[in-house]
Amino acid sequence: MCKVSVVVPIYNVEKYIKQCVDSIRNQTLEDIEIILVDDGSPDNCPQICDEYKKLDNRIKVLHKKNGGLSSARNAGMRVATGEYIGFVDSDDYIEVDMYEKMYNTSKKYNVDFVMCDYYKSYGSDKKEVSLEIDEGMYNKEKIKSIIYPQLIMTENIDYGPLLAVWHCLYKNTFLKENDLYFDDIVKYSEDNLFSSIVGYKSDSFYYMKGSYFYNYRYNPNSISTTYKEDALDVYIEMNNRLYDNFYGCKEYDFKRQLSLHMIYYTLNYINQVLGSNLNLKEKYRKIKNSLKKKEVKRAFDKFLLPDINLKLKLSILMLKYKMTFTYMLVKSSNK
Numbered sequence: 001m002c003k004v005s006v007v008v009p010i011y012n013v014e015k016y017i018k019q020c021v022d023s024i025r026n027q028t029l030e031d032i033e034i035i036l037v038d039d040g041s042p043d044n045c046p047q048i049c050d051e052y053k054k055l056d057n058r059i060k061v062l063h064k065k066n067g068g069l070s071s072a073r074n075a076g077m078r079v080a081t082g083e084y085i086g087f088v089d090s091d092d093y094i095e096v097d098m099y100e101k102m103y104n105t106s107k108k109y110n111v112d113f114v115m116c117d118y119y120k121s122y123g124s125d126k127k128e129v130s131l132e133i134d135e136g137m138y139n140k141e142k143i144k145s146i147i148y149p150q151l152i153m154t155e156n157i158d159y160g161p162l163l164a165v166w167h168c169l170y171k172n173t174f175l176k177e178n179d180l181y182f183d184d185i186v187k188y189s190e191d192n193l194f195s196s197i198v199g200y201k202s203d204s205f206y207y208m209k210g211s212y213f214y215n216y217r218y219n220p221n222s223i224s225t226t227y228k229e230d231a232l233d234v235y236i237e238m239n240n241r242l243y244d245n246f247y248g249c250k251e252y253d254f255k256r257q258l259s260l261h262m263i264y265y266t267l268n269y270i271n272q273v274l275g276s277n278l279n280l281k282e283k284y285r286k287i288k289n290s291l292k293k294k295e296v297k298r299a300f301d302k303f304l305l306p307d308i309n310l311k312l313k314l315s316i317l318m319l320k321y322k323m324t325f326t327y328m329l330v331k332s333s334n335k
Contacts, residue, residue, distance in 0.1 A: 002081060002083070003099075004082045006086045008026050008037045013090040023094045024094065027096060033059075034056070036053075049061045049063075064074055069182075070183055070190045111204040114206045114208060115207050118215065137204065143205070147162070148252040180198055227275065235266070247248050267319075
């Protein structure tokens with residue numbers, strides 16, 4: 001058994017894959033295995049993965065039919081032998097001492113997972129991203145009092161969900177004992193569903209505030225920002241899965257967060273539509289139809305505004321009261 005298994009799902013990232021894999025191979029923690037999961041990539045990534053396997057005996061390569069990010073991560077998790085499991089997206093890269101420091105912290109405090117901060121890159125610009133919680137160990141009592149109120153979605157919904165998988169290191173036994181895998185049905189923003197359930201199931205974690213170990217590359221053409229015909233249906237399915245897990249929970253009332261979650265992803269979808277190549281009439285039709293979805297109506301109808309900036313607050317109000325055309329005009333004028 002190695003100390004850490006690193007799962008890298010790979011699809012159509014020929015431009016970035018070498019920087020990603022090299023950053024993992026060069027870790028100061030050498031007792032790792034690197035699991036490259038080729039998710040049916042149409043470019044040269046499969047060949048690049050095989051070449052890396054020849055260079056480094058710590059590398060495993062899985063070639064599979066395209067099934068999406070969740071499916072690829074699950075495939076890697078099932079063959080992982082490490083004491084801990086980490087995930088790196090193949091268009092990102094990590095600092096050289098990330099896993100040594102996170103592994104040592106996890107061993108010291110014997111927690112279910114460890115979480116660090118990260119850099120978010122916009123081209124040549126690099127921004128530090130830190131969570132609005134204190135550094136240190138969180139036991140079950142602190143998780144309930146501090147994390148549960150923002151587990152699914154923070155009140156500041158222009159920030160988005162609190163947790164993401166790629167800046168965490170998980171104890172393998174914790175994941176297996178709780179049967180924690182990614183939901184293959186949720187093709188987009190799958191981190192949110194997985195991380196919410198992990199946070200709820202965990203008894204402890206340690207937050208390494210100020211340790212910027214992960215480099216997240218913002219891609220304007222990513223799944224989360226590019227229009228997809230089925231995106232809203234996938235987001236609704238994710239929200240339904242969250243309802244199944246959290247609605248009626250006796251330990252904490254998650255109802256408001258479930259509404260926040262649906263509103264956040266509805267806004268995400270609508271912005272995808274507005275940024276698409278669809279004509280104006282088709283954009284209007286799709287936005288109007290999205291607001292008729294029963295899950296979206298449920299979220300907006302009973303929703304009280306969070307403490308957010310005025311621009312976002314006005315956007316939510318316009319959509320809540322079906323002012324679709326007005327919303328489109330405002331958004332177009334802000335471009």
